[in-house]
Amino acid sequence: MSWPKLERRKAALVASRDLRDAVSELRLIVAMVGLTLAIPIASASGVRALAAFGGGTAVVDRLSLVGAFFVVFIPASFSLVLALESFVGERERTTLEVLLSTPLREAEIYAGKVAAVLAVSLTLCYGGLIVYCLIAFPGLGYFPLGILLALALSTICQVAAMVAGAVIISLNARTMRAANVMASFIILPMSIVLQVEAALILLGRADFLWAFALAMAVVAIVLLRMGFSGFSREALLARDVGLRNPLRRARRAVRASFETRPGIFRLIWMRRTPMLLAAAGLPFGALAGYLAGASNAVPSAVMRPVLASLIRSTGEGGPINEVATVFSHNVLAFLLVAVLAITTAGLSGFLLTFAPGFLLGFAAALSSWTLALTGIVPNGIVEIPAAIIAGGLAIQLGAAAIHMDARGGWTDRVLAAFADYVRALRWLVPALAVSAVLEVFIG
Known part of the structure; x- marks a missing residue:
């Protein structure tokens, strides 16, 4: 689907209207500007004090980057x-x-709202960064221009992703209280991203910020596309309709999602495209793993404990315990893939086949393809097709989650995709049991 058409001048009218509303509240302006100035000044002063009292060049340089990040x-x-x-x-x-x-298009209203929030947020972010750099870095003999540029780009992408997600929540929430509660779906993932980025900076691997910027840019584009597709005047005005008996309506929706669903073979044919994507994860993962092992991009000491499962059975005790261990691990992986499919836009389904392929390729790089393949034969004959089916259905579930339509029906699409996954487990779980038996007694 193409992006909706809009006139920038009309979108700018909505943005200027929202900007006037934002700056009309004096207390809000004082709070935002005050924190934007106070925090950089305090952080930069701390870095300067640490440098003045002999904190060590490496420590000061590293903390100056962490300060810029926060x-x-x-x-x-x-x-x-x-x-x-x-x-x-x-x-x-x-x-x-x-x-x-007003005669404005939905896309113009939505774009104006997003642009207004981005303008305020990025102005504050870069204003604070400039103040921090002017105070912290002069005299240190250290100015990491490349890392700061990566940080600036990453900030744009992160703010865009947060804004796009929050506007979608604002579209679907009926009250500000409900919107604040639903904001946890943005705050929790972003907090994890921030912790990982801070850890990379502390470990001296700030160059990975470029990868984070790319990932957040993809997330922002997906969320913006969802917002443009799902914004409808009629749906927004009718948001208050049908508020009675929410539990009864939820039960009916779940029951309806499991009715008239296709059988397993027809389902595989209907979802052949996402299943082909899942199937491609195995060879792509094997190639990536082989290159990572051959070039030592990933230390072999990190991967050896995991690679042991490709060569011999996992678990301790008798064969029954080993079968139970292998079976429970595989079932848990299939369940986690379904749970994570919505929040990862189906990426978890691709990883279900990509990750084993990566381990297989890495093992082949350290030994040989013949030895590596012994870890997946004969159980892989059953387990790999099951993983492809589960991965394809998880990709479909993620695609349903990020597909929004102005006519509505998001809940029905997600529930239908989830019902397909649950119904497929009736075939996949026995296949995993057979695979576990083959791995322990024959593999």
Whole structure:
């Protein structure tokens, strides 16, 4: 699907309207500007004091980067508040109907809302970063321009992802309280991303920020596309309809999702495209693993404990215990893939085949393909097709989660994809049991 058409001038009208509303609150301006200036000044002063009192060049350099990282992201938290308020605030101020009655296209309204929040957030982020750099780095003899540029780009992508996700929440929430609760679906993943980025900076691998910027850019594009596709005047105005008996409606929706679903063979044919993607994960993973092992990009000492499972059976005790261990691990992996499919846009389904392929290729790089293949034969004859089916259905589940339509039906699509996965487990779980028996007694 193509991106919706819009006139930039009309979108700018909506953005300027929201910007006027944002700057009209004096207390909000004082809080945002004050924190944007106070935090960089305090952080930079701490770095300067550490350098003055002999904190060590390596320590000071590393902490100066960590300070820049937190300084540039803390103002970005304001974007979440402003984005959550974009549509819910209009509803609570009873100005939403006025906005939607204008001759503007849905895409122009949505783009204007997003642009206004991004303008405020990025101004605060980069303003804080500039203040921090002007105070912290002069006289240190150290100015990591490349890392700061990566940090600046990563900030744009992270803020865009947060704003896009928060605006989607604002579209679907009925009250500001509900929007704040639903914001945890943004805060928790972003907190993990921030911790990983901070750890990379502390470990001296800040060059990986470019990879994070690319990943967050993809997330931002997906979320923006979801918002544009799912924004509808009629759906937004009808958000308050049908609030009675939510549990009964939920039970009916779940029951309906399991009715008239196709059988396993027809389901495989219907979902052949995502299953082909899942099947491609195995050879791609094997190639990536072989290159990583041959070039020593990943230390072999890290992978050897995992590679042992490709050569001999896992588990301790008798054969029954080993079968139970292998079977339980595989079933747990299949269940986790389904749970993570919605939040990872189906990437977990691809990883279900890519990860074993990576381990296989890495083992082949350290030994030989013949020896590596002994770890997946004969159990792989059953386990690999089961993983491809489960991975394809998980990819379909993720695709249903990120596909939004102005006509609605998101819940029905996700429940139908989830029902397909659950119904397929009736065949996949016995296949995993057979695979575990083959791995222990024959493999």
